[in-house]
Amino acid sequence: MAVWGGGGWLLDRWLDTRVFFAVGVILGVTVAIYVVVVKYGTVDPDPGSRTGTTPDGRRSRSGTQKGQR
Template sequence: MAEDDPTRGEPRPRPARPASQGSGAETGYAVIGTMISGMAVWGGAGWLLDRWLDTRVFLPVGILLGISVAIYLVVKRYGGLPPAPGAPDNGKTPGGRRSRPRTQKGQR
């Protein structure tokens, strides 16, 4: 169709593709980077507060706060632990819809 083609000189729209899952190493590096940057940013803020107020308490508090926030972000982004074997299943899919009933081969 002519209306779907961009006019000359305009960029073509990108096709919609789902985000690709990275390898295990990429995920590991992302997790480690999140942990280190959380400690560095919040620890740095605590260090600046310590220098400004002439105290020695905010650096360790900032590091602990940074690692806590980083752990929360990692679990939020990459998911928690898988459910334990034998844990009760509520029978719902992650989207909240019930899954289709399973039938025997040859039945409809």
């Protein structure tokens, strides 16, 4: 956020505008949220939920597929 906001502030000073600082801060927040989501991924399912495994830990077979009985 500080890097993109700082870059926007410098660009605003150079071009004598007021828009790039806000755009830089918003872009910085967006990139920060993206990095957190990529690093930590999705939430693990609850231990009691059905995950496609049998009680002894083996993967269960999927249902029939096209062309198989």
